[in-house]
Amino acid sequence: MDFLVYVLLLLFGGCLGGLMAGLLGVGGGVILTPIQYFLLLSYGVESNVAMTVSFATSLAVIFVTMIRSTRKHHLNGMVVTDFLPYIMFLGFLGAVLGAFVSVNVDVSVLKVLFGFLCIFTVFNMIFVKYPDNDDHISKSVFMHSLLGLVGGLLCGLLGVGGGIIMIPILTLVLKYPTHKAIGTSSASIIATSLGGMIAYIVLGWNVGGLPEFSLGYVNLLQFFFLTVTSTVVAGFAANISKKVDAKKLKYMHILIVLYIGLKMIGLV
Template identity: 35%
Template sequence: MNIIELITSNISTILALVATGVFAGILAGLLGVGGGIVIVPVLFFLFQGFGVSAESAMLVATATSLATIVPTSVSSILSHNHKGNVDFELFKHWALFILFGVLAGSWLVTRVDGTYLTMLFGVIATLSALNMLLRTGKSVLYQQLPGRVGQTVMGTSIGFFSSMVGIGGGTISVPLLTLYNYPAHKAVGTAAAIGLIISLPAALTMLVLGSTPSDAPTGTLGLVNLVGFICIVPLTVLFAPVGAILAVKLDARKLKRIFAVVLLITGLRMLAQLLI
């Protein structure tokens, strides 16, 4: 089968993946949310629509999401560093612990049933949505970051759970850091650097060590769907500035609450699917 025949025979899948890239890019620029929290559930339900089992769909969605985060996180790091918002001192202290958590989590993904990942993502998505909806203003529980042991646990946990559900780390690290009176703008900028150290080793681990499910979508290598990667990445990068422009013209706070409601429904739906 030549490339033209391959494209025409999978045109509906390719168009759906293109739409995913556009959607993720606009939301990233509009609301400042990480691509993974959008891409994973979209791919999860999309792949099932094309006949992939829920277990396989979650495994491939997780790995593919992490792969797409690699190039976008590099762009994000450069942007935030230009504004002086990346705390490389904190990143240096956390990097090894995050990496340890990532390697443990991504290896586990290649060994567990996708059902567990669906449950974990559903829980994290639900908690993230509730955080967006209920946490108003500056909710600070502690005045400074914990000591070395506490930060070791924080860094390792961020790497472990983020790699297991296909997100870049900002979904967990930003609200966690701001609870400790850490400046929000620096939390977001540093999360971009954290996203790279999560996504790159995790995606490579799932690409090399992952066993491709028998019902995986066309173009899947290991657990990474290369067709999805190629379709999503350029459009995410292209449409993120569009979202940023829209953010100036629209009520971003209201839109973020709408997104939180959609994310809450998505997380609960993924959890409900496990019970049906």
Template identity: 35%
Template sequence: METFLEFIIILLITGAVVGFSTGLLGVGGGFLMVPIQFFLLQSTGISPDMAIRIAFGTSLAVILPTAISGSYRHYCNKCVLLKPAIYMGITGFSGGFIGGYIASITPANILTFIFSILLFFVAYQILKYQKVPGGKTKNLNPYHLLFWGFLAGVCSGLLGIGGGVILVPVMLILLGFSMLEAVGTSTVVILLTSVGGILSYIYQGLNIPNLPPYSAGYVNLLQFLLLSIFSIPLAYLGSYYAHKIPEKQLRYLFAVILIFIALKLSGLFELIGIPL
């Protein structure tokens, strides 16, 4: 009973942090939900391969309503470029479905390794980014938007993330968006990329034996509920504070969170004896 209570409390706290980070940084929160669910599920005796897929699928399910909450506030504050968001979201949806299929046939150790390398790379790009004085011309070429949307969608489905860890740096560094524009637009794109991934994980997980109770394919409805309770209102709160924090501090915070999770997933903390 005590272990189950701890399970519930950890997921509730995770959902709260995820919601706030979604609104604040324009990321889906999968970078936090995936490893925490992965480790919790393994602690209950579920195999790593099944645990990582449930973590991915359930994370995407939580990302959807959370992103809706955060994107509404960003849209009201005129930080969403709707046309680019639609272009990227269209291909992001199909990319999410394809990524979910790839994840369903890929071993857990490969997926966690890919995830940690991706987070290190994105954090590096964010830290070295230098804003061009006087602004930067936006690149709104539809073909470029479609390409990056598809890539973010594949990563979303493959790794159980909303796609924001790809989209925010791309929009910031390559497409000329401001940090707030990148964050706001990313939350809208996440809506469509996550839908594609969710459908894929549900479909690929149908008729799989020994899934935990309350599972719809690789989406666990109990974990979805616990993670969503606080994530949705706190996404709205996070988007409010995104407009209060200087852009440079937002980027540094984003990078630090990514590096921490990457180190955890790579197993480096365990290797050097740090119990995190």
């Protein structure tokens, strides 16, 4: 593959990932991972290594992108900070644990289970009314901590930021309004993606067959080009998010969660 085409695909992937991060509060790994995987295969990287590198590099991109996205959401008053330290601390630990587990066990069964969980979540998202104010936000430290742990585990195990499950739980279970669920999820993903990224760097430190310019499983070349566009787009998208009707954001989340669920099961 021509290097210019390679770079352009990465820049385009970064735009899509940044759009998802800023607008919807999810990491964008569903876009970043397959693009990288395809490109690595085209350069002769072995399939299993290519997938792990794609996971790890996606988390590195998500980490940087979510810092900018969260800053914008915070300035717009859309980040609930009351329980955020619990979510982020447990999310970081969960992501580290999930990454270590993922390189030592077959996660195919977990992917299928996660896929069915996503589809179950979609039905709840369709039929349950989302909160439209802050009056009923849960005050449970345990539930917020559990959310962080689950989101972190999914991040480390499956190479996703965790927002794909955090936002439905924040809205359906913890009663966050949609816009504040997006902003709070963005902040949470900073911790989960950082934990996963660090773990994948350590785990891949002495692994053979990695592409050039890799730091552990994180490929710095792909990271650079993806991050260039993702961080810029994420900031603009975060500002747009506050102006979009909550129902439209809900429908976008439903479509993404449904797609992820079907993909994990192997139907798409």
